[in-house]
């Protein structure tokens with residue numbers, strides 16, 4: 584029996600995806616629900632985290648602290664695995680949001696792989712796989 588968790592990534596862009604996710608959340612779809620919970624936690628972190636722990640932009644040095652205008656593009660990592668109850672969100676600042684999906688996804692996938700590796704090293708079954 585394998586314990587491998589399959590992670591999937593996508594870019595959430597304001598035009599289109601947000602409404603789609605909102606509809607999923609209204610329909611009590613797990614991904615929609617987790618996504619909006621995740622956004623809530625992310626915003627909370629922006630407000631409360633010390634400067635060096637504030638959420639950072641996916642592709643530049645900008646950090647999001649008490650954002651009056653939160654970014655509307657997010658790199659989202661999630662899993663359909665019922666054991667995984669969270670999504671990982673990385674904000675993309677307004678400037679970087681103009682980069683192509685391909686570029687942002689590439690960067691996001693690298694970061695996620697690094698994060699999951701660190702996470703997996705502390706677990707019994709270190710094998711993880713990222714798809715998108």
Ligand SMILES: [Zn+2]
Pocket residue numbers: 640641642643644645675676677678679680
């Ligand atoms: Zn940026």
